[in-house]
Amino acid sequence: MAFSKGPQAARITSTDVARAAGVSRATVSFVLNGTSTARISEETRSRVLAAADELGYVPHAAARSLRAGRSDLILLPAAVSATGRLFSDWVDDMETALGERGYTVVLHGNRSPDPVTAARAWAQLRPAAVLAMAPNSLTAEAVQVLAQAGTTAVLTIAPEPMPGVFTLLGDQSDIGRVAAEHLVSRGRRRIGVLMPTERGLSAFAEPRLAGIQRVATVHGATVTPLPMPYGGEAASALAVLCRELGLDAVFGYNDEYAALLSAALNDHGVDVPGQIAVVGADDLLLAQIVRPQLTSVRYRLPAADLIADTVDSLINRGTAEPLPSVWFEPVPRQSS
Structure with missing residues (x-):
């Protein structure tokens, strides 16, 4: 019909x-x-x-944007929302805080590994601000592309200040460093590092691996990267591999991957932490619910309201006060 x-x-x-x-x-x-x-x-x-x-x-948002010379869109590249529950909760808080200030948050699905190509895709929407929070997602040329499109505020998290970008200081490698320092303090020297294979996560996983490798070098520990997609069968296969490799510890990228691997190790008769210690990151509620409770690395971002005020100030006044740096600390529990 x-x-x-x-x-x-x-x-x-x-x-x-x-x-x-x-x-x-x-x-x-x-x-x-x-x-x-x-x-x-x-x-x-x-x-x-x-x-x-x-x-x-x-x-009509587009017509209003033409009159104002910019939109009220705040663009977040979708890679941010793919990094786990911590960031998805943070994005939700940011949507609320920015919405209260008259902005609309848009998650953009382009995940091109080339910063300039990505910036050109973002610029097509003429956003007022871009929150490019994934490591290495911006270059000077990418920032110039956004500026030429009328984007007045660009924020990122990076270990060092970036010219032309409001930089929230934080280093993903510090997560790995904190996890590794905790593990070596517990006598662990054969450390596996879970590397998610999902698209967009390598930007976070690789710096964490580098942080672990630096600590391992100082303490004479070995580090073995362990690629794993998020799923039960993959976790089961990795649990078997961890035992065969004789590892005595695994950093699980974040709490969700770490909890999945910890359960798989238990299913294969591997004692956690007796034989293999497991550490996650983000300090989610999940870490307290699973058994054994999961040691984690707590990840502190400035409050959403504070970041939203910063974005608003950058858009309307072109300047803003520095934000507190991101910081990390170990939260020891039963799994290590």
């Missing part, structure tokens, strides 16, 4: 709202765009908002 669309509803415009409220289109624009410089009475503002609500008027 052929499908046919029903009658199309007439598009409601700002002119309709102006006519219903008995005001000019300019007044409607001032009210609906929240223009603080316009001197409009509360009675008029209320009348415009009521008319817009009654008519079901929705402002």
Whole structure:
């Protein structure tokens, strides 16, 4: 049976709202765009908002962006949301905090490994700000691409300040360093490092591996990278491999991967931590629920409201106060 669309509803415009409220289109624009410089009475503002609500008027974001010279979009590359529960919760908090300040958070699916190619894809949306929180996701040329597109705020996490970028200081390798220092302090010298094979995670996993390798070199420990997709069968196969390699510890990338591997080790009769200690990262609630409880590396980001204020300040004033650095600390539990 052929499908046919029903009658199309007439598009409601700002002119309709102006006519219903008995005001000019300019007044409607001032009210609906929240223009603080316009001197409009509360009675008029209320009348415009009521008319817009009654008519079901929705402002045209693209047209508003053209008038303002920029959008109210805050773009987060999707790699951020793929890094685990800690970051997905953080993204949710950021969406709320930025939404309260009049911005819309958009997760962008382009995960090109080339920063310039990625920046060009992001720039097509003309975002007001980009929160490129994955390591090595920006270069000077990529930042220039965004600036030329009108993006006024670019934030990232990096070990060192980046020119033209508001840099939240934090080094992913410190997560590996903290985990390795904990393990060697417990006498572990044959350390496996779980390396997720999912797209986008190598940007986080590789610096963590490097941090572990630096500590291992100092203490005469060995390090074995262990690629693993997130899944039960893969964890089971890796558990067998860990036993065959004679490892006495595994850093599990984060709590989710570490808990999966810990369960698989237990299924194969490997005592955790008696034979193999397991350490995760992010200090999720999951780490306290599983048995044995999972030793983790706590990862502290500045509060979402503080970052949202920083983004807003960068967009509207071009400057902002420095944010506290990201820091990490071990949380010892039963698995190590």
